[in-house]
Amino acid sequence: MALITKLLMASAAIIIATSAQAANMPKKIGYVTNYATHEWYQNVIKGMKAHAKELGIEVEVQDANLDIAKQVSAAEDFIAKGVDVLILTPVNEEGVVPLLRRAKAAKIPVVLEGNPVKGMTTLVAICDYDTGYFAGVEAGKYAKQKLAGVAKVMNVGLPLLSATVLRSKGFMDGIRTEIPSATLVHDLDGGGNPDRALEVSAAALAKNADINIIYGINDSSALGGLQAWKAAGKSQDNLLTVGTGGEGLAFINAIEKEPSYRIEAAMFPEKEGFTTIDAAVKVFNGEPVPEHIVSPTAPIIGDSWKTYYSYDGTTRSIKWDAVNALKPPAKCMETSADLKK
């Protein structure tokens, strides 16, 4: 009898908790991403959908495919449909401003992902400078231990975007905390693409191959630099390669198979998606949110990628407990505003 009573009480508690939770949850969220074919956004969407499913929220995704007109049109469709929250990864800053006004008029709260826009309520994004900085610190420690304290860097960068400039700047500042004499031998524009990164790195290495660290602003850039190094017939014995992003399988493959690829500045796109859904729930409930909600990043050293991901040979799965345990900073060390100073 006592057992039956306990079971009934427990069931009642679960029903009450579930209904209380459901009452505070948005039913439908519309997300207009800017470039769904990119691995980063695929994993952001994966994280969003996984967390939304846990909370019983439906997420509908539209891809702007780098076209602001398409983004505006998709967002207007969501507003017309009456989604509870709108999430946007802006294709460009100016184009999204009128959308924010229209959503506000329709009383639909908006969460931005990735890039800030004037007049926004809240933004979920990583800190690019910090990501590069902490990877740089780890690279400096590695160079002290394994590269005789020498750090000569080839940065396969992307000067077009402030986010990637911040990563490169953070990396050099971080490495100099460990090795003040660290030098930037090559500062390249790899276009963020693997083939372009390979081409410019090959030319730079032909000019001066006296480097021992390759830093890439994303995994494709780091791997393009590394492939150029290998194509030039050079050994990876006294080389360190550092990638950024960890958005796909490339970095896992590289860490497992390339002896020099020892550090990854991981940005956990799935977690960014997860955090964006949390932010959407908060704005839906009218809770106060900071202007910038930081999604955590962390340098992964060698096999420690297994702490955060499992890999079955074809797909990777995030280990939520480990990633959720990462504590993001309250604010970024440097932002794009600091680059203008």
Place this chain on the structure above:
Amino acid sequence: MTEILRTGASGRTSFASLTGSGQLVLGVLLVALCLGISAAAPQFYSEANIIAILRQCALVLIVASGMTMLIIAAEVDLSVGASLAFVGCVGMAVLNATDSLALGLVSALAFAGAVGLVNGIVVTLLRVNSLIGTIGTMMMLQGGVYLFTREAVQNHHQLASFTALGAGYWGPLPIPVIFAVAIFALCAVTLRFTTIGRYLYAVGANERAVRLSGIRSARLKLAAFVVTGLCVGVAGLILASLMNAGQPTAGRGFELTVIAAVILGGTSLTGGSGSLFGTLLGVLVLKVIDNGIIILGWNQDLQMVVPGIIIILASYFDLLRSRHHA
């Protein structure tokens, strides 16, 4: 028939002096560029840099060889960049599944050849303008590659022979350069010394006359599309080897580099004239500029600006020369 051939051949001969002098200018430009860059940065003529330039030239030259034949036949293929990326992904996936370099190569060639065939059918059978038709194929391939794979196809097979395809050497020469030389020579011989080559010039110069003489011009164009596709197959697999992965994002803008090299080399976009030697010079000039800008430490945005200026100037001087000779 003989008349047509004579027209094609004489057309070629009369253009030969023009393209010949154009090639001389291009040759002088190339030498001047090399001397100028070497004077400012002696690393330019280091063995490592020459190999880096040759390797970069190889990929463009392989595809440009096929493209030259196609443009001489008065058609163009804008899908080569998108196909390059897709081929790498298909080839790598087959290599992973079979651990066989031969099967990887065959699948890459089959895929790229099929893309060329589709382009050819769209242009010759459906009579869609090749500029429009191959933009359509480009879009299908750019979207299709993401249906095939959402991310880069990694190298799980670790075949040494596959790595050698992009990064290996045969004697002092990088293997991609050997491939490029072989394909270039094959296309050059075909264009210059075979009936098919002469027909291609004739088709480009006056397709109607060629058709009236009983030659199946559509088949020739179809063959040129397939050859261009096959060249993309070889280049795509070499690129996948160099990058150690099949990258769906690779090859962006590659088609423009290839077409720019062909036009810079003196091949007319309207068809009927041009030569592979000119294309070779065009490839070298573009890649030396690309490399020189990095070696000199200039702003890399110039890598787009300078070739653009050179292509406009080369076309303009070619026009002036044509008027002068007319």
